[in-house]
Amino acid sequence: MQPSGTYLLGRKSGRFNFLLSKRTVAWCILLTIATIIIATFALSQGELRTSLTDLVEVAFGTAEQFTSIVILEWRLPRLFASLVFGAALGVSGALFQSLIRNPLGSPDIIGFNTGAYTGALVVIIVFGGNYFEIAFGSIAGGLIAASAVYLMAYKQGIQGFRLIIIGIGISAMLSAFNSWLMLTSKLETAMTAAIWGAGTLNGLGWNKILPSFVFIAVAFVISATLVRKLNILEMGDDNAAMLGVSGERTRRLAMLSGVILTAAVTAASGPISFIALVAPQLARKLTKDGSVGLMASALMGAMLLTLSDFTAVNLFAPNQLPVGVITISIGGIYLLYLLIRQSERS
Template identity: 55%
Template sequence: MTSGQRDRVDFGRTLWIVRVRGRVDGRIDIRTVAVCAILMLVTAAIAVVAVGTGDYYLSPNEVLAAVFGDAPRITELIVMEWRLPRVVLAFGFGAALGVSGAIFQSLTRNPLGSPDIIGFATGAYTGALVVILTLGGGYYRTGAGALVGGLVTAAAVYLLAYKRGVQGFRLIIVGIGVSAILASINTWLVVKADLDAAIAAAVWGAGSLNGLGWAQVWPALVIAAVIAPFLAVLSRRLPMLEMGDDAARALGVRAEPSRLMLVFLGVALIALVTAAAGPISFIALAAPQLARRLTGTPGVAMVPAACMGALLLVVSDVVAQRMFAPTQLPVGVVTVCIGGGYFVWLLAREGRKQ
């Protein structure tokens, strides 16, 4: 092996790969890769069970046969048209929420720095709610309203928290206050709307995957494909930003523009979920920290957070569908119950640290 083609592998927790000729210096954490692989396998197994569960039961073999086009027509109809889109959306939306949570927790350097807590998700809900009550909704219009609402809220929180830069704790405190104000505005909007619109807004506002299909899957995939390259590039700057603006600048990273672009991408992910399913709380809060504890990494990483978010939302949706079957709960009700307990534990843990 020549020096220009040298690969070095150190076995242990971390696998190093160095390719001099290609000018690539990369590090792969073996534990992180293993954790992500296990999370994906568990999520896939639960997804297969979820697709087969219902009034018309299908075994895992029948589900897999339908996915690969080797099943009776009725089985393919049930799997491919009725049940699989919902599982795909739960997987994708959970991953999006996990990544969004990882972005904001990394930027604030605080496990409470979730879009649920600092008001960005509430702002996206406000924007979408205004569109639904005034223009009658629609996927793209609701998505645009959610994005605008989230961005306006992010700008307001950012400006109010700015004082010779933005400190994570200050951002969280300001965000909590803005979130409370927006929650009151959302309640007032629903109360003032006519009955039919108010009922529709209230049902949508619970956060639900009921009734969603391929019509929502394809636009979400396209938007996610547009966002993904920017995330791949900007995610490398997050560890540097966590060290502080001065350290980031010393390493050649423009701190403020990078932070603003990451905030925009995080809000865009929240808007993507909110437009289709309504506000789904606490996945963005819990997924990054649970993934961090499993991987043992010093900071919050996007890929493990995405895998954990996908698992949490798929599991939550199965619980929402089957706990009181045949009545289906909005998945947001389940995530609030699970996330509320996690939030109390996290607050207690952070309080003991202080």
């Protein structure tokens, strides 16, 4: 019997069928509308202000050449990056928080973000790699950091708090190594890496973001196939085993997918902190959904990063801030709120 307040996608007797909460669907629609509004403002604001009519003319190819260049070559890649990267970070955060069952279970808290940053820095500073090489280096660094944390935290299974503590320690060590890399590199390379390391979407073109989009698309597909198994794992490993779901195999695949998402974003824009921490929790609070909720988390992440980048571009115009400055400011406050809440509960 179909529960009230839900939509059924597919046939009851079919192999592929999903129950969606009506509240979740409503909030996903609202988040989509809010993101479209913010995206429209992002395309129209800047030194060259454009109207909605200008955007329509650009879409149909009837706008002036300079206006088309500004919109299609400068602003649109940045907008797509903020949407896709925000969604990727939201999904990554949802995966890790589901695996660890702790609100602090975020890739930027447990060191995977820092590992991806280390891998990218090594390729940039030591090897002078191109965009594809930086993307591979970032993913390799994230996977190595994740493997180290996983192996050190594994003790007859994975305990969330143990993994978080070890992850924080690994992150601190990698941060020290990153600082050493910067201090020993050439001045120009160090300055470029430092600006990029703040987390920025400035200067992103299609050639810089397409490699990351490829990895993100693959990770999205892997994540989508894991949703049902992750929801079953929420009931505990014993119940999951009775239903034929392998807990450790599902966790490894989810961790792999989450690391790829985080590392692909880091490769193109540097480490953008706290979107992965905040987006899944805000999505869950709004939808009041006990499931993993990857779609709501993705939409919340896309909206938050697009709004943060819009603020970074226009807050001190014509000077532009790295978007990481905005996300750290928002995320730091939210992290303090989480820590206060957890201390009150304990």
